Amino acid sequence: MKEIPDIIVSRLPVYLRALRHMLAQGKQTTSSQELGEQVSVSAAQIRKDLSQFGEFGKQGTGYNIGFLVDKLREILHIDRVWDVAVIGMGDIGHAIARYHGFADRGFRVTRIFDNDPAKIGQQIGEFVIQDTAQLTETIRQAGIKIAMLCVPATQAQAVADQLVKAGVQAILNYAPISLGMPESVRVQNIDPSIGLQRMTYYME
Amino acid sequence: MKEIPDIIVSRLPVYLRALRHMLAQGKQTTSSQELGEQVSVSAAQIRKDLSQFGEFGKQGTGYNIGFLVDKLREILHIDRVWDVAVIGMGDIGHAIARYHGFADRGFRVTRIFDNDPAKIGQQIGEFVIQDTAQLTETIRQAGIKIAMLCVPATQAQAVADQLVKAGVQAILNYAPISLGMPESVRVQNIDPSIGLQRMTYYME
DNA sequence: TCTTTTTTGTGGTAAATTTTACAAAGAATA
DNA sequence: TATTCTTTGTAAAATTTACCACAAAAAAGA
Numbered sequence: 001m002k003e004i005p006d007i008i009v010s011r012l013p014v015y016l017r018a019l020r021h022m023l024a025q026g027k028q029t030t031s032s033q034e035l036g037e038q039v040s041v042s043a044a045q046i047r048k049d050l051s052q053f054g055e056f057g058k059q060g061t062g063y064n065i066g067f068l069v070d071k072l073r074e075i076l077h078i079d080r081v082w083d084v085a086v087i088g089m090g091d092i093g094h095a096i097a098r099y100h101g102f103a104d105r106g107f108r109v110t111r112i113f114d115n116d117p118a119k120i121g122q123q124i125g126e127f128v129i130q131d132t133a134q135l136t137e138t139i140r141q142a143g144i145k146i147a148m149l150c151v152p153a154t155q156a157q158a159v160a161d162q163l164v165k166a167g168v169q170a171i172l173n174y175a176p177i178s179l180g181m182p183e184s185v186r187v188q189n190i191d192p193s194i195g196l197q198r199m200t201y202y203m204e
Numbered sequence: 205m206k207e208i209p210d211i212i213v214s215r216l217p218v219y220l221r222a223l224r225h226m227l228a229q230g231k232q233t234t235s236s237q238e239l240g241e242q243v244s245v246s247a248a249q250i251r252k253d254l255s256q257f258g259e260f261g262k263q264g265t266g267y268n269i270g271f272l273v274d275k276l277r278e279i280l281h282i283d284r285v286w287d288v289a290v291i292g293m294g295d296i297g298h299a300i301a302r303y304h305g306f307a308d309r310g311f312r313v314t315r316i317f318d319n320d321p322a323k324i325g326q327q328i329g330e331f332v333i334q335d336t337a338q339l340t341e342t343i344r345q346a347g348i349k350i351a352m353l354c355v356p357a358t359q360a361q362a363v364a365d366q367l368v369k370a371g372v373q374a375i376l377n378y379a380p381i382s383l384g385m386p387e388s389v390r391v392q393n394i395d396p397s398i399g400l401q402r403m404t405y406y407m408e
Numbered sequence: 409t410c411t412t413t414t415t416t417g418t419g420g421t422a423a424a425t426t427t428t429a430c431a432a433a434g435a436a437t438a
Numbered sequence: 439t440a441t442t443c444t445t446t447g448t449a450a451a452a453t454t455t456a457c458c459a460c461a462a463a464a465a466a467g468a
Contacts, residue, residue, distance in 0.1 A: 235444085235445065235446090236445080236446075237444095237445080247445090248448095251445090251446065251447060251448085252447080252448080254447090255446090255447055255448070259446080259447070260446095261445075261446050261447080262445080262446075263444080263445050263446045263447085264443085264444050264445050264446080265444085265445070265446090266444085266445065266446080267446090
């Protein structure tokens with residue numbers, strides 16, 4: 001199969017989320033038209049995106065939602081459950097550790113870390129905060145490949161480097177800083193200020 | 205001035221964040237090369253992006269960081285402070301209400317809302333939780349144009365509609381759902397699961 | 409059964425975006 | 439001072455991405 005452009009991959013999770021929403025509402029089938037309106041993408045774009053991976057629709061009918069959901073889950077490699085570590089138990093890390101929205105989307109938090117002696121050993125939700133000092137060893141041993149980085153910006157690069165050493169391949173970075181990472185490690189950034197600034201440009 | 209592509213606008217806040225980081229480290233000047241390495245964008249791309257708005261650099265020397273920061277703040281309309289309302293005081297809304305990272309990036313949370321009678325009146329950080337029933341009136345009266353939506357997915361669309369009625373022009377949406385909004389309202393979505401799924405595609 | 413309607417997948421085209429390459433300007437060096 | 443080095447801004451080329459339009463297939467309706 002040929003290389004799929006990143007921009008297409010980035011849209012697939014959005015399609016999937018909308019499709020599962022339709023399923024939850026009891027819908028059986030949909031069209032590229034309907035899905036497109038839902039996610040603000042042109043129908044042609046959706047058809048072209050999906051056609052990169054196979055022929056999932058039927059002319060005259062559209063797409064069977066359950067079937068397409070399964071296919072997208074396969075494509076995105078979330079037809080399994082990925083263990084995730086959360087590093088940094090400030091307000092954000094805390095909220096994430098208690099968030100129950102990952103479960104049915106392919107992820108499960110299994111370890112949480114902080115370097116504050118006052119927090120180590122404390123219980124958050126169903127987890128006990130572990131010492132960041134044991135991060136590398138624990139994560140490598142558990143075979144965890146995904147981490148959410150919720151430490152202060154000042155520590156983010158150092159902790160990210162540790163994560164890479166531990167074998168982590170994907171980092172969801174909540175620290176408001178650009179991480180320098182090897183090509184082999186994927187990073188997605190979540191910075192609310194940047195989201196806001198992308199909008200104020202258009203405002204008076 | 206001609207229309208600036210959205211994709212360029214979306215990179216500016218990232219440049220700004222990196223430049224302020226350099227400033228904080230005492231640096232005076234930088235080059236498109238150096239900034240590019242910092243944010244993983246080609247030097248030519250950065251020069252081209254900035255050239256849309258003026259000639260901010262000097263040949264042989266590069267860019268004066270303080271000057272460029274000021275220019276970017278003007279361009280992004282954050283050479284002022286925007287009042288922001290947070291709706292929904294679950295774990296995420298709670299974390300945001302207590303977050304102190306917006307202050308120097310152009311934003312200030314001034315109102316927080318929830319519809320849970322047990323929460324209304326409660327103090328979070330420096331704010332008192334207001335009843336969502338008063339949302340429209342309060343936001344319109346205060347002239348708030350930006351909201352962060354942190355309510356459960358089931359309520360997100362209804363609350364977003366209320367926000368639009370209240371005159372809100374930009375929504376940072378934490379609910380894991382695609383909002384249907386008029387053209388005139390900007391939306392930026394923050395959904396950690398989508399961030400993670402964009403990475404698992406590339407993983408075994 | 410025949411006609412009309414719906415909808416997909418895709419080839420071709422248009423538009424948008426990125427990269428290349430270089431003249432020009434300024435700084436650094438000899 | 440003259441030469442070399444650095445770096446910008448941008449025109450042109452290359453690449454990527456999005457859109458259009460339609461044949462073909464299936465369903466719905468007459």
